[in-house]
Structure formats: structure tokens, C-alpha cells
Amino acid sequence: NAGVTQTPKFRILKIGQSMTLQCTQDMNHNYMYWYRQDPGMGLKLIYYSVGAGITDKGEVPNGYNVSRSTTEDFPLRLELAAPSQTSVYFCASSYGTDGYTFGSGTRLTVV
């Protein structure tokens, strides 16, 4: 089991560019999540999904989009990148009320 895999690990974007952060899990978890972590601020929920075809906004969804076409994949799309989106992004998954498993993160810098 690879668990939760995120790509890329690092990325530098210019203001206004777009990109997709990839997340895939091989544990057949129904729930998947995207969080961002800023220094000293803890983790904040961007979007989550309770199953294929179903997504919902979290606390900080502006500037992001998601889709969940399969159980395994939950990509996060950044449109028109802004410096405020400089952060570390974590994808996670869970099954029912079991604990969360996190990926290793993507460190994104927008310049």
C-alpha cells in the first residue's frame, strides 16, 4: 500500500498561472480532503469529498476547484495563482469515522 500520494512535492508558479495538485489513494477510502498549512496557522480545510462525484467546500475554498471522478483520485485545481496561495498543501483520506491518513504534502510558492 502506497497510502496517499501527492505530486508534485515542490512547485513555483508565477502570478496568474494555473496548476493542478494531484492526490491519489489506494486504500479504498470514501472520504478525501484538501488542507493548506500556513506557518503558525494550523491546517485549514479547502475542499472535501464524501465519495466519487460529490464534493463540498471547506473553510477556505476561494481560488480553488476540485473534482472526484473516481474513488482513488482527488485533484485540486488552482486558477489564476496569487501570492496568498503560497502554502503547503496536504491531501488526506479516511474511511467512515476511522482516522485520517495524510500525504507528504506539496510546497507551493507563487511569485
Add this chain to the structure above:
Amino acid sequence: KQEVTQIPAALSVPEGENLVLNCSFTDSAIYNLQWFRQDPGKGLTSLLLIQSSQREQTSGRLNASLDKSSGRSTLYIAASQPGDSATYLCAARGNTPLVFGKGTRLSVIA
């Protein structure tokens, strides 16, 4: 809206000490509470998961307790070691996904 607070924000102890990290949450209607460890520049590693029906969980030198009625959880680390130095995060799950505290940054000095 669930809010999770961790105290203290930072803690420095000599090697060998027993220590307690505190976590409080505002909405007691939770399904579970999870403690994580995060090393600098790394991802989150799950340490302990306590379901709402449980009072505590243990793993090696770690023991986590949960008191839903008072909205509190503690992480007890016995005989601390320099390798325990990291940031410890607690997170509560209710009807919404996990809500995180800001963490306690622990330094264990040899």
C-alpha cells in the same frame, strides 16, 4: 463552529521528563479526536485516534485521553527523548471534517 486550541504553543524540556500536551475543543459532539506528529518540513504522522466512546488510547510511551463533557484531550509522553522533538497537532472530527489546533512545538534537550 468547532474550534480547537492547544496549550502551550511551545515547550522545552530536558530529556527523561514526563510531559503533558493539552488540547481543548468547543463542540463536544465529536466522533473522534486524533493526535498527529509533524517534523519540520514533513507531513503529518498519526499517533493516536480516540473514538468518542473511548476514554483513552495508548501506544508505547504515548497515552492520549479524551473527556468529551469538558471538551478536553491530553497527550502524555513518558520519559521524553530528543527524538520526540516535533510539533504535535490535535484535531477533532464531528459532523464536519477534522478541525485542527495550531499545535504544540516540543523540544526535548539532551
